[in-house]
Amino acid sequence: MLTSRDVEAILIQHGYRLTRPRAAVVDAVLKYTHPFTAEQLVADVGTGKGGSIGRATIYRTLEILASLDVLTRLIQPDGHPAYICDSLGxxxxxxxxxxxxxxxxxxxxxxxxxxxxxxxxxxxxxxxxxxxxxxxxxxxxxxxxxxxxxx
Amino acid sequence: MLTSRDVEAILIQHGYRLTRPRAAVVDAVLKYTHPFTAEQLVADVGTGKGGSIGRATIYRTLEILASLDVLTRLIQPDGHPAYICDSLGxxxxxxxxxxxxxxxxxxxxxxxxxxxxxxxxxxxxxxxxxxxxxxxxxxxxxxxxxxxxxx
DNA sequence: TCATCAACTGATACCAGGTGTCAACTGGTG
DNA sequence: CACCAGTTGACACCTGGTATCAGTTGATGA
Missing domain, CATH: 3.30.1490.190 (Ferric-uptake regulator, C-terminal dimerisarion domain)
Structure with missing residues (x-):
């Protein structure tokens, strides 16, 4: 199982900066045990909630994490895309x-x-x-x- | 390979009416050799083109055809849904x-x-x-x- | 510690695909 | 032909996602 430290290390390894919003997204992502949608994440850490991270930032971060294989993008039964984070490979x-x-x-x-x-x-x-x-x-x-x- | 007659028979068999718009959608669908998106179909037979079929009707008809296994719903590499019609099963x-x-x-x-x-x-x-x-x-x-x- | 600068952020507007609604229409049936 | 449920088309709306851009932040070197 990945920890936020692992993910942060991966980000830095690939030349990405480790910023507060990114760390928050990573933290949130690691808390999910089920597949989650981008909108769900927006609701969780987006502006107005506990966090205050913009939609665009969240989508961008998901994109990055998926490209680094930290997240797996999958398709839900209803056809909507979702993400899941379990481990690499x-x-x-x-x-x-x-x-x-x-x-x-x-x-x-x-x-x-x-x-x-x-x-x-x-x-x-x-x-x-x-x-x-x-x-x-x-x-x-x-x-x-x-x-x-x-x- | 399915013909429009086959599909029309299937529709009637399942208690659907065979209306002019539906027949037009079926005809168009059978002409595609590649996977096509709903929007493509709307562009082909939708209002203002050769046909004059409403968006909603096209989406509804696709839904029906997919539920009858006449169309297969598939996911394109870019993640968008598409349909393809080749045969049953x-x-x-x-x-x-x-x-x-x-x-x-x-x-x-x-x-x-x-x-x-x-x-x-x-x-x-x-x-x-x-x-x-x-x-x-x-x-x-x-x-x-x-x-x-x-x- | 400070200055610099590229990477990053968040707000916002926008876009595309898809759905819900509803009055009008149509085809099948008696 | 009349009736009525199923169907249609127009349209407004919703949702998920993207583009833009001014302002902010973090890493780096002095």
Whole structure:
């Protein structure tokens, strides 16, 4: 698990300044256990709340953190982009459509598929996007205890 | 490959009326060989052009067609949603980041992963999202002939 | 400690994509 | 033909994200 020190070190390593607003964004980001949207972060640390960080700054910082692989950008079931911060490296997530909990998994089935896919389609494959959606154990329980799930 | 007749039959089968605007949207949709965005469709058949179909109607019709699996909703490399219409069933796409060409593949590596993932995470897995991005053969050629690719 | 300067910030206006509303219209049915 | 639910199109609105720019901040060297 990353700490704010780690992230700050990464920022500096890459030639970014460590400013107060950035530190605040990093702190907030590390507190999330679920995927969060940019707007959520704006609501949390944006102007008028505990913090007073401008929208633009927050979006810019998210951009930077994502480019440094500190944050992973993922797509929510409703199609909206979200971010999650767990640790470095290539990984995918299962996201609970009930409570939003995300669990990461490092095994990437697409990487195994890439050679065959490249051969079959003659495409040069550069990247991929994979999200899995489902219901986490605790949401399964509450759905059952609530009298059975209903579409 | 689907024809407009097929799609119209599907619509009626599911209790939707076959109206002139819907038929026009279906026709337009079937003409696309590449993934297209809703706004593109609005530009093509929307008010003021050859057609005169309202934005809302186009969005609504896309929604219906996607819910009937006539259209597949996919995510473009820039993160914007797009639609593609090739045929029915579960499938994924490789999208060329140069020209937008999409090639479908029916083999889904995620389905094989689902049991293990469900066991490991205790999630009930319902759905997934998979897009692969790359460069198609003809874009590879033009990149080379244009003096070599550049990051 | 101070001066300098580029990087950074926050406010604001703006833009694009998408949705909600509602009166008018249309197609299917009897 | 009359009726009515489903559908349409115009339009206002909302939301997420971006561009701009004057002012501020932090790192650096003297």
């Amino acid at each position: 290539h990984r995918h997530h299962i996201v609970c459509s009930g409570c939003g909990t995300a669990v990461a998994f490092t095994f990437c089935p697409v990487q195994e598929l890439v050679p065959a896919l490249a051969r079959d389609t003659a495409f040069e494959i550069h990247d991929h996007l994979l999200e899995v959606f489902g219901v986490c154990p605790s949401c399964q329980v509450s759905a059952t205890s609530a009298g059975g799930p209903r579409a | 579960h499938r994924h796409h490789i999208v060329c980041s140069g020209c937008g060409t999409a090639v479908a593949f029916t083999f889904c590596p995620v389905q094989e992963l689902v049991p293990a993932l469900a066991r490991d995470t205790a999630f009930e897995i319902h759905d997934h999202l998979l897009e692969v991005f790359g460069v198609c053969p003809s874009c590879q050629v033009s990149a080379t002939s244009a003096g070599g690719p550049r990051a």
